[in-house]
Each structure stands twice: as structure tokens, then as C-alpha cells.
Amino acid sequence: MAEFVVGKTGDTSPLLESMPSKPTLSQADFARRVVGVMSEAVLILNVDLSIVTANDSSYSLLGYSREELLGSSFSKLFPEASAWVLATLGRTVVHGDEVKCKVGDGQMVPMSISASLLPDEDGGQSVVVVLRDLTSVHRLAAQLAVAKNELGQRAGELALEVSRRKRVEEELRDAKSGVERRLEETRSQLLRTERLATLGTLAGGVGHELNNVVMIQHLCIEEAKDLVEEGILDQGYLRQLEAVEGHLTNHARRLLNLARPGPDYAEPLDLRTTICDTLEILHGSGRTKYVSVQTELPDEPLMVRVNRARIEQILINLVGNAADAVADIQDREKQVRVLASLEPGGDRVHCEVGDTGSGISAPDLERVFDPFFTTKPPGRGTGLGLPVVKQIVESYGGELSVFSAVGMGTVFSFHLPAATEAPA
Ligand SMILES: Nc1ncnc2c1ncn2[C@@H]1O[C@H](COP(=O)(O)OP(=O)(O)OP(=O)(O)O)[C@@H](O)[C@H]1O
Ligand SMILES: [Mg+2]
Numbered sequence: 220m221a222e223f224v225v226g227k228t229g230d231t232s233p234l235l236e237s238m239p240s241k242p243t244l245s246q247a248d249f250a251r252r253v254v255g256v257m258s259e260a261v262l263i264l265n266v267d268l269s270i271v272t273a274n275d276s277s278y279s280l281l282g283y284s285r286e287e288l289l290g291s292s293f294s295k296l297f298p299e300a301s302a303w304v305l306a307t308l309g310r311t312v313v314h315g316d317e318v319k320c321k322v323g324d325g326q327m328v329p330m331s332i333s334a335s336l337l338p339d340e341d342g343g344q345s346v347v348v349v350l351r352d353l354t355s356v357h358r359l360a361a362q363l364a365v366a367k368n369e370l371g372q373r374a375g376e377l378a379l380e381v382s383r384r385k386r387v388e389e390e391l392r393d394a395k396s397g398v399e400r401r402l403e404e405t406r407s408q409l410l411r412t413e414r415l416a417t418l419g420t421l422a423g424g425v426g427h428e429l430n431n432v433v434m435i436q437h438l439c440i441e442e443a444k445d446l447v448e449e450g451i452l453d454q455g456y457l458r459q460l461e462a463v464e465g466h467l468t469n470h471a472r473r474l475l476n477l478a479r480p481g482p483d484y485a486e487p488l489d490l491r492t493t494i495c496d497t498l499e500i501l502h503g504s505g506r507t508k509y510v511s512v513q514t515e516l517p518d519e520p521l522m523v524r525v526n527r528a529r530i531e532q533i534l535i536n537l538v539g540n541a542a543d544a545v546a547d548i549q550d551r552e553k554q555v556r557v558l559a560s561l562e563p564g565g566d567r568v569h570c571e572v573g574d575t576g577s578g579i580s581a582p583d584l585e586r587v588f589d590p591f592f593t594t595k596p597p598g599r600g601t602g603l604g605l606p607v608v609k610q611i612v613e614s615y616g617g618e619l620s621v622f623s624a625v626g627m628g629t630v631f632s633f634h635l636p637a638a639t640e641a642p643a
Contacts, residue, residue: 612634
């Protein structure tokens with residue numbers, strides 16, 4: 220770093236000594252020069268605050284000529300600044316307060332002011348005042364304030380955007396979990412459908428085999444008729460064999476029907492007749508032997524266009540379940556009730572099977588339509604009755620619903636589309 224030597228000779232380095240000598244400055248001259256190149260206005264005042272000296276920057280900064288400035292009263296030209304000077308002169312050096320100065324062109328300019336009381340060469344005292352234009356500082360501060368304000372606004376907008384994104388993310392998460400739930404439901408529904416389809420195929424196979432057996436039995440019955448004619452076999456046995464054949468044929472037909480998808484062959488039929496026929500089959504099979512089964516049916520035909528075997532299937536399953544439910548009841552009548560009626564409007568037929576049985580607990584109620592859900596001992600229930608009933612009812616555009624109260628009983632109900640034709 221360059222080092223200035225002021226007002227001293229003789230103790231310079233050998234290198235400097237070898238250089239051509241320059242005139243040296245007195246300390247006062249050097250200080251004057253320094254003050255001369257400062258960008259601030261530096262004024263030297265008498266203690267009565269008349270201006271004695273000013274550096275070059277004073278004229279440009281304060282807008283007065285040398286003649287206007289030197290000898291003038293600082294108090295008159297800059298009253299606010301001089302009041303500040305008078306108030307602070309007791310102290311040695313005071314820096315940096317802000318005052319307003321009216322400059323040569325009449326403008327009020329903000330300036331930072333520092334003042335100091337210094338002894339002068341004559342043993343008296345002078346006042347040194349340094350003024351610095353703060354206009355650009357103010358402009359920068361104003362720009363900073365605007366930038367800060369903008370930054371604040373941007374920060375607010377950013378916070379809004381962040382919260383909006385969070386909300387969208389949450390909505391997306393909800394939608395995703397909804398889709399996943401529906402996917403899971405669809406998947407389990409597919410599984411159920413697939414199981415039922417497998418079961419249908421299985422039932423079809425069994426029905427087919429049963430049909431083959433029935434055909435063999437039919438041939439045997441034909442031969443047995445000869446034996447009856449010859450008096451070797453009793454007519455009664457033959458009738459029993461024929462009844463069994465009819466029974467097996469029906470079952471084989473039902474099993475084959477089960478294998479067919481959807482409500483295949485539909486015919487107009489009177490639901491009252493189908494109900495009565497089915498109850499007879501059930502009674503004949505011993506399933507409702509110890510149960511009182513009542514019907515509530517209208518006097519007029521109750522026409523529906525459906526597949527007879529499928530409706531029989533619905534009734535056999537529901538009445539069979541109802542009979543099982545009342546089997547162990549001791550404290551009340553073991554009752555099963557089947558009722559059917561045309562709904563007001565005449566578009567739909569309502570049918571329900573109710574019982575006074577055990578009822579179904581709430582957790583079981585949620586699962587009764589699940590394939591293979593059963594509370595019956597092995598060999599007595601497969602848990603497929605209700606899923607099959609549900610599927611058949613739904614294939615006719617209906618809905619199977621259940622109402623149950625533990626210790627009181629259960630009601631299953633469904634609708635079928637009403638038909639206008641007469642039975643075939
Ligand atoms: N009327 C009813 N009263 C009480 N419980 C019932 C009734 N109907 C059905 N359930 C309950 O629902 C379960 C499922 O019935 P579903 O008909 O599907 O199968 P299952 O009767 O057990 O067997 P399957 O009908 O295949 O022989 C039954 O095991 C039983 O617990
Ligand atoms: Mg059942």
C-alpha cells in the first residue's frame with residue numbers, strides 16, 4: 220500500500236533518495252488537498268457560523284458560487300443544518316444525522332451532516348461541517364421498499380400457490396384411494412363372478428351326468444314295464460320308479476339351467492303357481508316337514524316373464540334357508556311366510572320370504588351374499604345359495620334385500636318385472 224509522507228525529509232529509504240527529488244507538502248496543504256478531492260461538501264465556519272472556506276464539491280453540491288458561499292452566514296443559507304450544528308457543537312465529533320438543506324436552485328435536498336469543533340492556526344476555534352447528499356440513498360431506500368413490498372406480495376402469492384397445490388395433492392390422494400377402493404371392489408366382484416361361473420360349469424357337468432343316469436334308468440323302466448305286464452313286478456314299484464325318474468329329470472334340468480349364463484329362456488308364468496309348486500317340492504323332499512309355511516298371494520294371476528327353473532331356484536334357496544333358521548326355535552312358532560303381490564303401478568311384482576327364526580347378526584349380515592359364506596356345519600351348507608339367488612334376481616334387473624333381527628327373524632325380499640301376457 221502506498222504510504223504518504225507529509226512535511227518530512229531526510230529519513231527516506233535509499234531507493235527514494237536515489238529518485239529525483241520532489242517538493243514536499245506541509246501537513247496543512249496535504250489536508251487541504253484531501254478535502255479538495257472529497258465528494259462531500261466540507262465547509263469551515265467561524266464560531267459565528269459565517270463560512271470561511273469551502274471545498275470544490277460544496278459549490279456543485281449546494282448549488283452556490285464561491286462568491287455566494289464564502290463570507291455568507293451558514294445559519295441564513297441552511298437554517299435547519301445550522302440549528303443542528305449549534306445543538307451539537309458541545310460534543311467533539313457528531314456524525315451522520317439527516318437535515319434538509321435548501322440548495323441554490325431552491326430545492327430541498329436531504330443531507331447527512333457531521334460537524335466538529337477544531338482549533339485553528341491562530342489559537343482560535345473553527346467549525347468543520349461535512350454535508351453529503353442523500354438523494355441517491357433515499358432513492359435506493361425507496362427502491363428497496365418497493366422491492367420488499369413486491370417480495371412480500373410474491374411470498375404471499377407463493378404461500379397461496381403452495382396451499383393450492385397441497386389441496387390439489389390431497390384431492391388427488393382422495394381420488395386415488397377412491398379409485399383403488401373401487402378397483403378392489405371390482406376385483407372381489409370379479410372373483411365372486413368367476414367362482415359362480417366355475418360353479419355353473421361344475422353344476423352343468425353334474426346335470427349332464429345325471430341326465431345320462433336318467434336315460435339309463437328310463438331304459439330300465441321301459442324293460443320293467445314288460446315285467447309288470449308279465450306279472451313279475453308290482454305296478455306300484457314301477458310308479459315309484461317313474462316318480463323318481465321325473466324327480467331326477469327335473470334336477471338334471473335345473474343343474475343344466477344353472478350352467479347357462481343369464482336369464483335364458485323366459486316365459487310368461489303365474490308366480491302364484493310357481494310358488495305353490497315349489498313349496499310342494501320342498502315339502503315332498505322333507506325340507507319343510509316340521510315347519511308351518513304360509514302363503515299370502517292375490518286372487519288374480521301374478522304374471523311375470525321369467526325362466527321357471529330360476530324362480531324355483533330362488534324360492535328353494537330362500538324357503539330352505541328360512542326352514543333351517545326356524546329348525547331349532549323353541550320359544551315361538553316355527554313359521555315361514557311367502558308373500559307376493561303386484562306393486563302399485565303394475566310394473567313390478569314384489570315377493571318376500573320371511574321367517575321367525577334365529578335372525579342374522581350384524582357382522583354376518585354383511586357377508587351373507589359372499590360366495591361360500593355359511594354358518595352351517597360341513598355337509599349341510601355350501602354358502603352358495605344366497606349368491607346364486609342374488610345373481611338371478613339381478614339378472615332380471617331386480618335387487619335382493621334382507622332385513623333381520625337376532626332372536627326375531629329374517630325377511631328376504633326382491634322384485635321381478637311384471638308381464639302382461641297370459642301363461643303359455
Ligand atoms: N333366513 C335366514 N335366517 C338366518 N340365517 C340365514 C337365513 N338365510 C341365510 N342365512 C345365513 O346366511 C348364510 C348363507 O346362506 P346361503 O344360503 O348362501 O348358504 P347356506 O344356506 O349356508 O348353504 P347352501 O345354501 O349353499 O346350502 C347361512 O349359512 C346362514 O348363516
Ligand atoms: Mg342356503
